[in-house]
Amino acid sequence: xxxxDEKSAVGRLKSRPQFLFVREGERxxxxxxxxxxxxxxxxxxxxxxxxxxxxxxxxxxxxxxxRRRLKEAVRLSAGFAMEPGHxxxxxxxxxxxxxxFETLQAGLKDRITTRQKKxxxxxxxxxxxx
Numbered sequence: 001x002x003x004x005d006e007k008s009a010v011g012r013l014k015s016r017p018q019f020l021f022v023r024e025g026e027r028x029x030x031x032x033x034x035x036x037x038x039x040x041x042x043x044x045x046x047x048x049x050x051x052x053x054x055x056x057x058x059x060x061x062x063x064x065x066x067r068r069r070l071k072e073a074v075r076l077s078a079g080f081a082m083e084p085g086h087x088x089x090x091x092x093x094x095x096x097x098x099x100x101f102e103t104l105q106a107g108l109k110d111r112i113t114t115r116q117k118k119x120x121x122x123x124x125x126x127x128x129x130x
Contacts, residue, residue, distance in 0.1 A: 010079040013050030013087060022050070022087045028111045032099055033070070034091040035111040039083075047082035049074055053092040066096045069104060078108035088112070 013019055025038025051070050053063040070090050082088060096104065 010074065010082060011046050011048035013048050013089065018048075018087065019050055019052070019089055022089045025087070026115075028114060030107050030111050031093070032095050032104060032107050033093055033111075035108075036089040036091065037112075038087050040085050040087055042085040045085050047079075047084055047086050047088065049079070049082065049088045049090065051090050051092070057092065057094045058097070062097060063092075066092045066094075069096060069101065070108075073101070073105045073108050077105045078112055081109050081112045 013022065022036050022038045025036055028035040028037065051067050053066045055063070057063060057066065070092060074090070090108070099107075
């Protein structure tokens with residue numbers, strides 16, 4: 001693959017409706033970030049990724065640095081583990097700033113390749129709340 005092929009291998013989520021669509025999917029929690037994943041049911045389409053860093057995690061300079069680190073980790077290694085036709089949203093935690101880059105890359109790859117069981121996502125109704 002050439003450098004231009006690598007960059008086009010993963011698309012980007014850009015609009016709010018796209019991010020909200022992914023939010024309804026699977027959630028994979030980790031110490032550095034939360035990964036939200038949703039299958040678009042389009043296996044011929046490339047995967048897409050979006051990044052979210054909330055204002056509670058720092059000022060604009062710190063948030064942009066977190067976003068840049070996550071983008072680079074996806075570009076270098078984790079993007080190749082993403083499944084075609086899936087959307088991914090990486091929600092950063094403050095620890096992304098101080099974590100070694102290798103740890104960040106390994107964490108992303110691990111979260112992308114790990115699937116949670118469906119029964120873990122279902123929550124039983126609270127007693128008396130029917």
